[in-house]
Amino acid sequence: MFLPGLFFCSKEEDTTEKQENTNNFCSISLSGGKDSTAMFLLMLEKDMPIDCVLYADTTMEFPEMEAHIAKLDDLLYRERGIHITTLRHPRGFEWLMFDVPQQQKRAIDRRIAAGQPLTGYGWPGFKVRWCTGQLKAHLLDGEIDRLKKERSALHYIGIAVDEAERCNKDPQNRYPLVEWGITEAQALQICYDRGFDFGGLYEIYHRASCWCCPLQRIDELRKLRTHHPELWARLRAMDNRAREQFGPGPLGQFKQNWSVERLEERFAKEDAAQ
Numbered sequence: 001m002f003l004p005g006l007f008f009c010s011k012e013e014d015t016t017e018k019q020e021n022t023n024n025f026c027s028i029s030l031s032g033g034k035d036s037t038a039m040f041l042l043m044l045e046k047d048m049p050i051d052c053v054l055y056a057d058t059t060m061e062f063p064e065m066e067a068h069i070a071k072l073d074d075l076l077y078r079e080r081g082i083h084i085t086t087l088r089h090p091r092g093f094e095w096l097m098f099d100v101p102q103q104q105k106r107a108i109d110r111r112i113a114a115g116q117p118l119t120g121y122g123w124p125g126f127k128v129r130w131c132t133g134q135l136k137a138h139l140l141d142g143e144i145d146r147l148k149k150e151r152s153a154l155h156y157i158g159i160a161v162d163e164a165e166r167c168n169k170d171p172q173n174r175y176p177l178v179e180w181g182i183t184e185a186q187a188l189q190i191c192y193d194r195g196f197d198f199g200g201l202y203e204i205y206h207r208a209s210c211w212c213c214p215l216q217r218i219d220e221l222r223k224l225r226t227h228h229p230e231l232w233a234r235l236r237a238m239d240n241r242a243r244e245q246f247g248p249g250p251l252g253q254f255k256q257n258w259s260v261e262r263l264e265e266r267f268a269k270e271d272a273a274q
């Protein structure tokens with residue numbers, strides 16, 4: 001055992017799991033967030049087989065998240081002699097947002113009719129969330145499907161019991177946190193108890209995904225400005241470029257009714273009023 005901590009299932013259940021797992025290739029999806037990190041730590045601790053750990057880097061991760069992933073990778077290498085497999089779009093978020101050439105005739109015609117540039121997807125929005133597809137789902141799903149087909153892989157996904165409705169019925173998927181009855185709050189505590197504090201990200205933010213996400217709450221953006229001023233400066237530069245390239249329509253709109261510059265003015269006024 002590598003670290004002291006809680007156990008969430010009996011020895012008998014452990015043995016059954018191990019028997020099932022030793023016959024299969026076992027892959028894990030690691031987002032780097034508290035739930036998948038807790039699952040990963042407990043699987044190591046319970047000596048469950050792990051053949052492959054997949055992580056999709058959106059290229060817009062907090063530096064603290066990058067450090068957290070490196071720390072998990074060190075642990076994985078020490079414990080099991082393998083490294084995390086990082087999947088990354090070859091050109092990254094900003095290239096897709098500003099520079100990817102439009103390929104489909106319909107999209108090109110639409111852009112020309114609207115007087116829009118023929119490159120870049122613009123800011124992602126609730127309706128067109130291109131980033132989750134291009135930077136996460138397509139990369140991970142392709143690799144997971146390949147492992148399931150070619151290696152009969154069991155695939156482990158870190159969904160906490162409070163979100164059990166997100167589990168699907170794929171017989172090759174496993175949801176250990178749901179099986180062990182572990183909530184999101186417990187998952188975070190499991191990480192903290194084992195010395196994984198995400199560089200304090202969860203002390204500040206509700207979420208630990210892309211710092212530039214336009215879908216995050218305004219309150220989270222206010223915290224970004226305070227706690228990560230260098231990332232806030234990058235976000236302002238990205239949004240200025242987006243407004244210049246795409247204009248006031250949805251592609252150039254960071255949030256409905258809010259550009260990052262207008263948020264900057266609002267937050268600065270709030271600071272001055274305090």
Ligand code: SF4
Pocket residue numbers: 058124129131132135136209210212213214215
């Ligand atoms: S966190 Fe936001 S920006 Fe990042 S992939 Fe998800 S929706 Fe896109």
